[in-house]
Amino acid sequence: MKVVIVYHSITGTTAQLAEAVAAGCRSVTAVDLQLLRIKGEDITQGRYKNSAVLEAIDQADAVIFGSPTFMGSVSAQFKAFADATAGDRWGEQLWADKVAAGFTVGTGYCGDTLHSLHYLQILAAQHGMLWTGLDLAGAGDVKAPNRLGAQAGLIVRAVDGAIEQPDLQTAFYLGQRVARVVSRSTRQEQQTERTQ
Numbered sequence: 001m002k003v004v005i006v007y008h009s010i011t012g013t014t015a016q017l018a019e020a021v022a023a024g025c026r027s028v029t030a031v032d033l034q035l036l037r038i039k040g041e042d043i044t045q046g047r048y049k050n051s052a053v054l055e056a057i058d059q060a061d062a063v064i065f066g067s068p069t070f071m072g073s074v075s076a077q078f079k080a081f082a083d084a085t086a087g088d089r090w091g092e093q094l095w096a097d098k099v100a101a102g103f104t105v106g107t108g109y110c111g112d113t114l115h116s117l118h119y120l121q122i123l124a125a126q127h128g129m130l131w132t133g134l135d136l137a138g139a140g141d142v143k144a145p146n147r148l149g150a151q152a153g154l155i156v157r158a159v160d161g162a163i164e165q166p167d168l169q170t171a172f173y174l175g176q177r178v179a180r181v182v183s184r185s186t187r188q189e190q191q192t193e194r195t196q
């Protein structure tokens with residue numbers, strides 16, 4: 001099973017979430033996992049140029065997108081990456097049926113962060129990917145996982161430039177969930193192949 005976590009982070013909070021999501025994936029099963037950070041130096045004249053990142057996604061069973069929320073949406077760097085996924089990859093729907101999920105972080109109590117998550121969902125939908133949200137009812141307990149109550153994916157409020165424990169737990173859980181979903185679909189594919 002190949003999982004790619006592709007994310008952008010400037011001050012490191014999205015990177016902390018990416019590491020926690022990765023740990024969650026690894027806790028479920030042996031997984032070939034790549035953490036791929038979108039870097040500003042890979043963008044020239046507004047265009048994202050790192051083909052190795054795109055090729056890693058070509059090979060993946062699941063892709064988890066992460067971006068900080070900047071001015072109510074994903075960062076410009078993440079968007080440059082997203083725009084680079086157009087062309088044949090989009091035209092021929094080469095990423096169709098891959099499992100997808102996403103996470104974002106802001107400093108606002110709301111901060112319009114849900115909009116970033118919705119953007120990540122739309123990006124996945126444009127590629128025909130299968131979105132996995134959080135099956136955690138956020139009951140408003142500030143010490144519990146999914147305390148901000150988003151089920152489209154993971155939304156986190158960074159405090160003093162760091163990610164707090166309940167949110168790291170939720171990130172870990174999101175990674176576990178994606179790994180479980182991918183293993184289930186891989187098993188079903190193998191069963192279908194055997195019965196054909």
Ligand SMILES: Cc1cc2nc3c(=O)[nH]c(=O)nc-3n(C[C@H](O)[C@H](O)[C@H](O)COP(=O)(O)O)c2cc1C
Pocket residue numbers: 008009010011012013014015068069070071072073105106107108109110111112113158
């Ligand atoms: C240019 C800019 C715009 C931002 N816009 C928002 C915003 O709209 N909503 C929000 O909650 N936080 C906003 N923030 C705060 C960042 O999302 C927050 O600092 C986040 O932790 C940064 O992620 P990083 O540590 O991965 O770089 C903004 C920060 C910057 C620098």
